[in-house]
Amino acid sequence: MLAAILLTAVLAALLAIVMLLPTAASTTSEARLIERINDLLPQTQCGRCTFKGCKPYATAVARGEADINQCPPGGDATAAELATLLRREPKRVDPKFGIMPLRAEVAWIDEPACIGCTKCIQACPVDAIVGASKFMHTVIAAQCTGCELCIPPCPVDCIEMRPAAD
Amino acid sequence: MGSTRNVHGGLRLDAHKQRSTRTPLRLASVPSQVVLPLDQHAGSPATPLVEPGDIVALGQPIAAAQSDISAWLHSPVSGRVIAIEPRHAPHKVDSVSVVIDNDGEDRKHAANTPIDFQSLTPAALCEHIARGGIVGLGGAAFPTAAKLLRASASEQLHLLLNGAECEPWISCDEMLMRERAADIVFGAQVLCHALNAARCTIAIEDDVPEAQQALEAALATQSDTITLITVPSVYPAGGERQLITSVIGMEVPSDGLPSDVGVVCQNVGTAAAVAGWIRDGEPLISRIVSVTGSGVREPANLEARIGTPIADLVADCGGYTEDVQALIMGGSMMGVALASDALPVLKATNCIVVATSTDLQPRDPEMPCIRCGNCSDVCPASLLPQQLHWYTLGGDQPALERLGLLDCIECGCCDYVCPSQIPLTQRFREAKPALITTLTARRQADAARARFESREQRLARLEQEQRARLEEKRRQLTGRKTSPTGPE
Numbered sequence: 049m050l051a052a053i054l055l056t057a058v059l060a061a062l063l064a065i066v067m068l069l070p071t072a073a074s075t076t077s078e079a080r081l082i083e084r085i086n087d088l089l090p091q092t093q094c095g096r097c098t099f100k101g102c103k104p105y106a107t108a109v110a111r112g113e114a115d116i117n118q119c120p121p122g123g124d125a126t127a128a129e130l131a132t133l134l135r136r137e138p139k140r141v142d143p144k145f146g147i148m149p150l151r152a153e154v155a156w157i158d159e160p161a162c163i164g165c166t167k168c169i170q171a172c173p174v175d176a177i178v179g180a181s182k183f184m185h186t187v188i189a190a191q192c193t194g195c196e197l198c199i200p201p202c203p204v205d206c207i208e209m210r211p212a213a214d
Numbered sequence: 215m216g217s218t219r220n221v222h223g224g225l226r227l228d229a230h231k232q233r234s235t236r237t238p239l240r241l242a243s244v245p246s247q248v249v250l251p252l253d254q255h256a257g258s259p260a261t262p263l264v265e266p267g268d269i270v271a272l273g274q275p276i277a278a279a280q281s282d283i284s285a286w287l288h289s290p291v292s293g294r295v296i297a298i299e300p301r302h303a304p305h306k307v308d309s310v311s312v313v314i315d316n317d318g319e320d321r322k323h324a325a326n327t328p329i330d331f332q333s334l335t336p337a338a339l340c341e342h343i344a345r346g347g348i349v350g351l352g353g354a355a356f357p358t359a360a361k362l363l364r365a366s367a368s369e370q371l372h373l374l375l376n377g378a379e380c381e382p383w384i385s386c387d388e389m390l391m392r393e394r395a396a397d398i399v400f401g402a403q404v405l406c407h408a409l410n411a412a413r414c415t416i417a418i419e420d421d422v423p424e425a426q427q428a429l430e431a432a433l434a435t436q437s438d439t440i441t442l443i444t445v446p447s448v449y450p451a452g453g454e455r456q457l458i459t460s461v462i463g464m465e466v467p468s469d470g471l472p473s474d475v476g477v478v479c480q481n482v483g484t485a486a487a488v489a490g491w492i493r494d495g496e497p498l499i500s501r502i503v504s505v506t507g508s509g510v511r512e513p514a515n516l517e518a519r520i521g522t523p524i525a526d527l528v529a530d531c532g533g534y535t536e537d538v539q540a541l542i543m544g545g546s547m548m549g550v551a552l553a554s555d556a557l558p559v560l561k562a563t564n565c566i567v568v569a570t571s572t573d574l575q576p577r578d579p580e581m582p583c584i585r586c587g588n589c590s591d592v593c594p595a596s597l598l599p600q601q602l603h604w605y606t607l608g609g610d611q612p613a614l615e616r617l618g619l620l621d622c623i624e625c626g627c628c629d630y631v632c633p634s635q636i637p638l639t640q641r642f643r644e645a646k647p648a649l650i651t652t653l654t655a656r657r658q659a660d661a662a663r664a665r666f667e668s669r670e671q672r673l674a675r676l677e678q679e680q681r682a683r684l685e686e687k688r689r690q691l692t693g694r695k696t697s698p699t700g701p702e
Contacts, residue, residue: 086663089659090655090659091658091659091660091662091663091666092662093662093666101666101670102663102666103663103666103667173666173669174662174665174666174669175665175668175669176665191661191662191665193658193662
């Protein structure tokens, strides 16, 4: 009698573990997939895909909430790599998400015109702008991804995109 | 004399050096006009200090180093600057160059004076060497001061002077060692001081007895910190990494610098140029060029002003013979073919091979790879050229990176032994820029990702702190309301 109760209890516990496993495994495999998708993205963090950076976009793609053709900086090459990874039909990037310049560009601040409002610093997704309140700001060109997110917030329009140095 | 270690691969090639070493070193005629590309060294181009119309003196700085890897440029003649404009150059189709008309007077720039290097600190001496426009004269033209500064952080450095001139046609270093051994030894002392080096070794090949005797004689009067060593004359014994391996028995890491194994390598010609700048106050305005090959009547080594048209050097050597097929700058193994003889001599121009059909190895049409493995036997970088070949054809960049395409030194050994006549080196040279672009993009993406993620974490932390502060405030306020007399 006791043996039977124990056996049932052990079996129930095992069954519970077996039933819970797939959910645990699926979260880790989803995290892995997000990482693999994120590895293929250009890390421009520009938000053109309508998400707040490359990783959020990767997460959305992994969950089927976004298509693979939403990354203009990565271009058709990235879309093709995503298609291969996810075993889907390749697609060209949808131009409605934006068009990238042919040559890589970085932001440039016209320093005499800068009033030191720090709005661009807050907008920069990769902390590539240095400066402080009421002090001149400047772009660290080597860290700039060319996302253009600093341009709209500037109240004096003193930021422009310039070709990146080779 | 110390012993040396064997290096993987390499070829024993027929030397053609004796053709250009029969006559002594002499000065080339000075041209009526010099063309000086601003980007003739490795790194960023120099910034011009003169404008068209300016009068310049011999040895006057005409362009300044722009960044930490860049080099000063000096006028090799006295005269008038007539233009700063894109000109054809050996390394590039359009290279912005300073063009100077020679007035033939050779008025010297008064500010260039000899200095007592012992009185300078190593850092100040490096800065002074940079001011002399000195770059590596072995062919890569890497700014010498930048190389010294990068290495000087290391302790107990071993300065290795590279006199192993392994290319079969080039003899400019051999003639320099034969005729100006004292300059090399003086330059070695200056470089040792600049690096705070513990010791110095001059490495030469074992088939240049005259140079060996001259160096031994010059070293006899010196203290024993400088030693001479011979390495087997196997091409490419004089490659920087190959020479270091054979002399100290350690390999330079693939992604590292020679200073990672405690070595700094400089060409003997560079040491002599340093000596000229420190001892005589003469910046790098001339260099020794081997003019050789069956296509030139009297092959010789000439000391030519930088910017001299190559045609002038050939004329100084008796002119062309018939049947000239190609003009090659650098050696026959690693050199580049030149489009015209009007191009100027650069700081990197060690040799001009005027080749006839007898000099050139005839190339049959390319055949498929038969996987014989000869190429990997001779590769001095221990790569697998046959595998690289397949992956370059397929454009498989991850595989190329894994197999070390970027460690290829483009020595040409694999081409030379390939029974199928596959232009392997050419393929690798073409595949490298694309791979470098990809790797750079990946490195930048990784950096951007790290910065983005750390920013996200910081913003989340700040928001949490803000919320905690508000919560605390609210708790205090509501606490006060319920018990106004309670302690604060």
